Amino acid sequence: xxxxxxxxxxxxxxxxxxxxxxxxxxxxxxxxxxxxxxxxxxxxxxxxxxxxxxxxxxxxxxxxxxxxxxxxxxxxxxxxxxxxxxxxxxxxxxxxxxxxxxxxxxxxxxxxxxxxxxxxxxxxxxxxxxxxxxxxxxxxxxxxxxxxxxxxxxxxxxxxxxxxxxxxxxxxxxxxxxxxxxxxxxxxxxxxxxxxxxxxxxxxxxxxxxxxxxxxxxxxxxxxxxxxxxxxxxxxxxxxxxxxxxxxxxxxxxxxxxxxxxxxxxxxxxxxxxxxxxxxxxxxxxxxxxxxxxxxxxxxxxxxxxxxxxxxxxxxxxxxxxxxxxxxxxxxxxxxxxxxxxxxxxxxxxxxxxxxxxxxxxxxxxxxxxxxx
Amino acid sequence: xxxxxxxxxxxxxxxxxxxxxxxxxxxxxxxxxxxxxxxxxxxxxxxxxxxxxxxxxxxxxxxxxxxxxxxxxxxxxxxxxxxxxxxxxxxxxxxxxxxxxxxxxxxxxxxxxxxxxxxxxxxxxxxxxxxxxxxxxxxxxxxxxxxxxxxxxxxxxxxxxxxxxxxxxxxxxxxxxxxxxxxxxxxxxxxxxxxxxxxxxxxxxxxxxxxxxxxxxxxxxxxxxxxxxxxxxxxxxxxxxx
Numbered sequence: 001x002x003x004x005x006x007x008x009x010x011x012x013x014x015x016x017x018x019x020x021x022x023x024x025x026x027x028x029x030x031x032x033x034x035x036x037x038x039x040x041x042x043x044x045x046x047x048x049x050x051x052x053x054x055x056x057x058x059x060x061x062x063x064x065x066x067x068x069x070x071x072x073x074x075x076x077x078x079x080x081x082x083x084x085x086x087x088x089x090x091x092x093x094x095x096x097x098x099x100x101x102x103x104x105x106x107x108x109x110x111x112x113x114x115x116x117x118x119x120x121x122x123x124x125x126x127x128x129x130x131x132x133x134x135x136x137x138x139x140x141x142x143x144x145x146x147x148x149x150x151x152x153x154x155x156x157x158x159x160x161x162x163x164x165x166x167x168x169x170x171x172x173x174x175x176x177x178x179x180x181x182x183x184x185x186x187x188x189x190x191x192x193x194x195x196x197x198x199x200x201x202x203x204x205x206x207x208x209x210x211x212x213x214x215x216x217x218x219x220x221x222x223x224x225x226x227x228x229x230x231x232x233x234x235x236x237x238x239x240x241x242x243x244x245x246x247x248x249x250x251x252x253x254x255x256x257x258x259x260x261x262x263x264x265x266x267x268x269x270x271x272x273x274x275x276x277x278x279x280x281x282x283x284x285x286x287x288x289x290x291x292x293x294x295x296x297x298x299x300x301x302x303x304x305x306x307x308x309x310x311x312x313x314x315x316x317x318x319x320x321x322x323x324x325x326x327x328x329x330x331x332x333x334x335x336x337x338x339x340x341x342x343x344x345x346x347x348x349x350x351x352x353x354x355x356x357x358x359x360x361x362x363x364x365x366x367x368x369x370x371x372x373x
Numbered sequence: 374x375x376x377x378x379x380x381x382x383x384x385x386x387x388x389x390x391x392x393x394x395x396x397x398x399x400x401x402x403x404x405x406x407x408x409x410x411x412x413x414x415x416x417x418x419x420x421x422x423x424x425x426x427x428x429x430x431x432x433x434x435x436x437x438x439x440x441x442x443x444x445x446x447x448x449x450x451x452x453x454x455x456x457x458x459x460x461x462x463x464x465x466x467x468x469x470x471x472x473x474x475x476x477x478x479x480x481x482x483x484x485x486x487x488x489x490x491x492x493x494x495x496x497x498x499x500x501x502x503x504x505x506x507x508x509x510x511x512x513x514x515x516x517x518x519x520x521x522x523x524x525x526x527x528x529x530x531x532x533x534x535x536x537x538x539x540x541x542x543x544x545x546x547x548x549x550x551x552x553x554x555x556x557x558x559x560x561x562x563x564x565x566x567x568x569x570x571x572x573x574x575x576x577x578x579x580x581x582x583x584x585x586x587x588x589x590x591x592x593x594x595x596x597x598x599x600x601x602x603x604x605x606x607x608x609x610x611x612x613x614x615x
Binding site for chain 1: 426427428429430447448449451452454456458460461462463464465466467471474475476477478479480481
C-alpha cells in the first residue's frame with residue numbers, strides 16, 4: 001500500500017502539470033456537449049414536398065393548403081406533370097411526391113374510395129418514414145374534416161367511428177432534443193476520453209523509457225495498474241461533473257433520479273474503460289499504435305452505443321453485441337436515471353454487465369503487463 | 374581476489390528467434406569491484422545486463438545476483454540492485470525532489486528515510502538551488518548524475534549502469550567517474566557497460582564481448598600485456614578485428 005501512495009502522488013503531479021489533460025477535462029466536454037447536443041439531431045423538421053395535382057378540385061386545393069400551412073413541410077412546387085415532379089426527385093430537390101389523380105373529388109363523393117399516391121425518396125430512411133407519417137396524418141385530417149362538415153352527403157351508415165390515438169410524451173414532455181442527447185453525449189465523452197488518456201499515458205512512459213526504470217524496481221504488477229487507475233478515475237469523475245454541470249446550466253436537463261447513483265455507476269464504468277485503455281497500452285509500443293487500436297474500439301463503441309441509433313431498432317445479433325460495450329450501458333444509465341428518474345433496481349443489469357467487464361479488462365491488463373521480456 | 378562473489382554467471386544465453394544475442398557467457402563479479410562490460414554496439418552487452426537485473430528472461434544457463442537466482446528470484450533481486458539505463462529515465466515533468474521521493478517510495482523507503490536521502494543527494498550533488506526545478510530544465514550532465522544517485526536511493530549492493538556517459542562532455546564524464554569511485558568506496562559493486570575505451574582503464578576488471586561471447590576478461594593492465602598493446606583501445610581493436 002505504501003508504494004501505491006507514491007505512484008498515485010506522482011501521477012497526480014504529472015496530470016496537474018499537463019496542460020493538454022487539463023484542457024481535455026474542462027474545455028472539451030463543454031464544447032462537445034453544446035455542439036453535439038444541438039447538431040446531432042434526429043428530428044425531421046423540414047420535409048420537401050411536391051404535389052402533382054391532376055384533379056384541381058376543392059379537396060385537392062384544401063390538401064395543398066393544409067400541407068403548405070404545416071411547419072414540417074416545405075412545398076417545393078405544385079405541378080400537373082409527373083415528369084416534372086420526378087425531375088425534382090432526381091435532382092434531390094424534393095423528398096416526397098404526392099400525386100392526386102384526376103377525378104379524385106368525384107370518386108370521393110361517390111364513395112368509391114379513390115387512391116392517392118405518395119412517392120418517397122427513401123435514401124434517408126428516417127426522413128422518409130417520418131415524413132410519410134406526417135403526410136398521412138394530414139390527409140386523414142382532411143378526410144375527416146369533409147366527413148364532419150358535409151354530413152348531408154353521406155348517410156350515417158357510412159360515417160365511420162374513428163378511434164383516435166392521443167399520444168403523451170413522457171419523460172421529455174416538450175420533446176426537447178438536447179434533453180435526450182446531452183446525457184448520452186456526456187457518458188460517451190467521459191468513457192471515450194478515459195480510454196484514450198489511459199492508453200496513451202502508459203505508452204508514453206514506454207516511449208520515454210521510464211517504464212524500464214519502473215520494471216527494474218520491486219513494484220508488483222497490480223500495484224502499477226492500481227497506481228494508474230486511481231488518478232485517471234479522478235480525471236474521469238471531474239469530466240463527468242463538468243459535463244453534468246454544462247448540461248444543467250446550458251440545456252437545463254432534468255435530473256429526476258439520484259446523482260449519487262449516476263456517480264456510483266460512473267465509477268464502475270470509468271474503472272471498466274480504464275482497464276481497456278491499460279490493456280491496449282500493453283500491446284502498443286508507440287503512442288501512434290495505441291491511438292490507432294484505441295480508435296478501432298472507440299469507433300465501434302460509438303456507432304453501437306445507442307446514442308445515434310436506438311439499440312432497440314438494431315438487428316438481434318447487433319443488440320447482443322452491445323452487451324460488451326461499456327458506452328452503451330453508460331448512456332442507458334444516464335438517460336434512465338436523469339430523464340426517467342430510474343432507481344438502482346432499474347439499472348441493475350447495466351451495473352452487473354459493466355462490473356463483469358471491469359473485472360475482465362482489468363484482470364487482463366494486470367495479466368498482460370510484462371515486467372520481463 | 375579473496376573477496377566474495379556477488380554475481381556468478383554460467384552459460385547464460387539469450388536467443389531472439391534464430392538470432393543468438395548472448396551466447397553462453399560465463400563470468401564472476403567480486404564484491405566491491407568496478408566491473409567494466411565492454412563491447413561494440415550490438416555485441417549483446419545490454420541484453421546480458423538485462424538478464425541479470427530481471428528485465429529479460431534468459432533462454433538458458435544460470436546465474437546469481439547478490440546470492441539470488443536470476444531465473445526464479447528476479448523480484449527479490451530487484452530490491453538489492455540499482456539500475457541506470459541507457460535511456461534517461463527520470464520523470465522530466467517532476468522536480469528533482471519529487472523524483473527522489475517517487476523512487477524512494479517505490480523502493481519502499483520510510484518517509485523519514487526518504488527525507489534523509491533527499492538531503493543527502495541534494496548536498497552531495499550540490500543541487501539545493503534547483504531542488505524544486507523540473508528535471509527537464511537541468512543540463513544533461515546534472516541529470517545523469519542525479520539519475521545515478523537516484524538509482525542508489527535504496528542503498529543497493531550492486532549498481533548496473535548501461536552506457537551511463539553516453540552523450541556527455543569530457544568534464545562531466547570525469548565527474549561521473551568520480552561519483553562511481555565514491556560509490557565503490559562505500560562497498561558497492563559497480564557493473565558498467567561502456568564503449569569509451571579510456572573509461573575501461575578506470576575499471577578494476579574488464580570483460581570484452583564480441584558477437585555475444587566474452588572474448589577477454591582480466592584487469593586492464595594484464596589485458597594490455599596479453600594482447601601486447603599500449604592502450605585498451607588497441608586491445609579492443611585487435612579483438613574485434615579477429
